[in-house]
Amino acid sequence: MKIFRIGIAVVVLLGLGLAGWLFLRGGQPSVPRSASRVDAAALKDPALIAKGEYLTLVGDCASCHTGQGGARFAGGRVVGTPFGDIPAPNLTPDRETGLGEWSFEAFRQALHSGVDRHGQFLYPAFPYTSYTKVSRDDALAIFAYLQSLPPLKQAAKQPGLGFPYNVRNTLKAWRALYFREGEYVADSTKSPEWNRGAYLVQGLGHCNECHVERDSFGGMRSDQSLSGGQIPVQNWYAPDLSTQANGGLAGWSERDIADLLKTGQSAKGAAFGPMAEVVARSTQHLNDADLHAIATYLQSLPARPRVSYEPSLLDTKPMLDQGAKVYAERCADCHGRDGQGVAGVYPPLSGNSSVNEPTGINAIRVVLLGGFAPSTQGNPRPYSMPPFAQQLNDADVAAVVTYIRQSWGNQAPLVQERDVIKYRHTPID
Template sequence: MKRILWTLSSVLAALGIAAAVLITLNLRVEEPLPAAETLQSTPVLVQRGEYLARVGNCMACHTTQGGAPFAGGRGIETPFGVVHSSNLTPDRVQGIGSWTSAEFWRAMHHGRSKDGRLLYPAFPYPNYTQVTREDSDAIFAYLQSVPAAPDANRAHALRFPYNTQAALTVWRALFFAPGTPPTEPTQTAEYNRGAYLVNGLGHCTACHTPRNALGATTDAKAFTGGLIPVQNWYAPALNAAHEAGVKEWRTDDVVALLKTGVAPQGSVLGPMAEVVFRSTQYLSDADARAMAVYLQGLPQQGRKAPATVAAPPASAMARGGKVYEQQCAQCHGDRGQGEPGAFPALAGNRAITLADPTNLVRVVLQGGYLPATAGNPRPHGMPPFQQTLSDEEVAAVTTFVRNSWGNQAPGVGTIEVYRARERRGM
């Protein structure tokens, strides 16, 4: 009996110590909140906050289609269930009208809500933790100025145990620590501004970095590319010339891509088109250039020696060539040369030859649409072919374009097309 009691006491003590450690890790460097609001809002501060909210693309997640701006309710699908965005309007019951700027800063910097609850990292506070208090206050002042909306917050639909604060406590202890704006003393002010925007409000690593089984990213793999969970789009590496690296581009071309969605070397599609449409097209020229300079300065991945790519079966190339001639050549050209300013070239296009063919298959199935921006107000688009082409035809034509006009990449199978149709991970 004594041995059982001793064992039970040891287990309880260990659990108590573990709980204390987890709580300590989750409360690290948090300062007590002031008793009253200290922020003095001004029109200039509100205007600055509006700009910063666009840089952070806040409206994209916190607004449903046809809903009131920032009223929340949009479902964000994750491998663990659905997280619903919250109401950020100044409604005092459903929104953040009763919050103080310090409480908002705690949410941005520490990932903790007004009532002390830990927030799910679908709200990208692992990136927003790098945002300065001054910028957080400006965003808060802006959100307090938008029309209040009484839209009720929707409960998350997460599976057990991911729907518990205990599980979130463990996740944060493992993968999150409050941060500060990155600064490289040996770099220019422009570079450091770009680093702040890319890593903080821009939260570019949230998509362009692979995630582990628990949905966390690591600095060691930042910008190396990854499949966006559930969405099934591949966010290519930003530090590799054979994917989406821009080190060798003219800086002005990188700026053009961020502000218009189009550059001589390529254009944006899929989730990145939405980012340009809702966010980066509104960057100031100085900030767009700063982000470009930083992205060009990323340490580059060394490309592995390319493995020998087996030539696709002649039957697949013949079938794909026939589909291409009938459905694609009118816009993209007989030799995949495209038409400058209208239709992208497929020959030599690195987006075509990515090791992961997910994006190419998705574009063929669902169409490809550039964002309408001030610099490109009436962009051309590609129609969807999911109702026109069979899985076999999609596999054949994508294999054909990946292995024609000097392109070389593994062929695409029908199972990959099927998975893309079903929105499953590749």
């Protein structure tokens, strides 16, 4: 947390220094007129509403805007960030607590510019850094669908942010550094399918919000799109999504990607942790054309530089020997002695992106707390992995995870007992 506090202090200073420049370049948000420029009758078009419902599934909007056990889109869920908690608002058309008084132009401004109808900057926990790419037509469809929902009264709590995080004007500097407003522009040199995939991944799918490393200011490193990163607060690692050499999905076919997004299971691996929720609530509902478009785009991501890890100064043979013993006793019956798993049932560990990610977080947490794949229409009764937190001590977990990460062609760095201790007491979000 200290580095984040230092970072935000720098942001405050930058905000003061850049304020005049931002005003000159249009950094102050405009407030749209309260009257909608869209004919009210157009918002009641059943086809437009159906399109909007589908697009909210693409964007996984309900995940954040639905409280546990609450009504869809009525808000109530709090999004944790390194800077404090931010409640997701009510998206139903209730006039007092929802979007009932919002015009379409105000709604689109929130998506496109990250500014609410009162002209306040929105916190980037709402991923307008990606949603800015959403087309006006798609934004209209989403708005029409949300306006068709039953109005539900549920006021959002105030953000749990202390000073200076609660001073919205500090976002001027953050936006200058990290936000580039603009709709997706098709690449004329690419196929329509590729462009559709790029539009979904970069825009509504907001994949880069998790699958990239963030710096000390909480900004995405835009020069490393979809290259993997630790998800703040949740303590899971979202893997690199390149299928090319040294990528996190190296060797994955278009079908492997589409299968995982549709069912939560593929020949190369299964969805666990936050990705299981994304599959359950979002991607399983996508049509086949969009799934294959996403896969086409991901397969075009460039190869990654080869990462060479420094060899450990520790004598790792005793740890690997102990890991092999634990694996044979606890893991081999399902995942196989060769780490290849069982197709469609138990995921392979050889070449598995969650096993080979650089931090070891995912493998540690799954061994400790279990792995729960999503239940989907294509795989309604998935096999889950039981937790071993009660059966294995910290040394055993470190040993078996290290063994898995350094066997069958895997070459990830070892993990240590201190890593296990840290994540043993970190709850699954």
